[in-house]
Amino acid sequence: MLTIRSVETLDDYWLRLTLSDRTTIEREVSDLLRGPVFERLRTDYSQFRRARVRHGTVEWPGDLDLATDVLVWNGAAPHDASQLPPARLVLHHPTDVADRVLPIAQAK
DSSP states (O other): OOOEEEEEEOSTTEEEEEETTSOEEEEEOGGGOOSGGGHHHHHOHHHHTTOEEETTEEEETTTEEOOHHHHHHSSSOOSOTTOOOOSEEEOOOHHHHHHHSOOHHHHO
16 A cells, blocks of 8 residues: 655645655645535635645644545555556546436436
């Protein structure tokens, strides 16, 4: 299981993450910062820039964090442990992904 070893905040809500296997990836996370709990990070970019790594994931002051698998894979980790994560990815909120997938009955 990959964990996050270091984080660097970039412009426009991008994070540069160094993973436990020493891979470096970049993620745009603005769509994940929804709801009142993340309002401070959305409205005050200096707060977003206070990101740090704790317990293998990214955390901000106030015990705000995002799940490691979401940051690395934009969802659950693949079953194939040898698969590498994309180098650069714009992450989407899980409800957005679900809205884009049609149920089988509607897809026909």
